Amino acid sequence: MEFRLKYLRKKRKISQVKLALDLNMNQNTISRYENMERQADYETLILFADYFGVSVDYLLGRTDVEKTNETKSF
Secondary structure, X not given: OOOOHHHHXXXXXXXXXXXXXXXXXXXXXXXXXXXXXXXXXXHHHHHHHHHHOXXXXXXXXOOOOOEOOOOOOO
């Protein structure tokens, strides 16, 4: 399974530190998610999906349709 967090972050030119600060997380945690050393729980997946305006399915590589019908802005 492909986890697209790193792709989305780099595409939007956001550093791991900025993402971590925006989501009230540790930068090391973001790194572990990106390198698939750690798996995000449901709440965290939804948080990432809302932040980037994508579906959880897109984030997990289950679909190539990036946009969702409803997006939340941080």
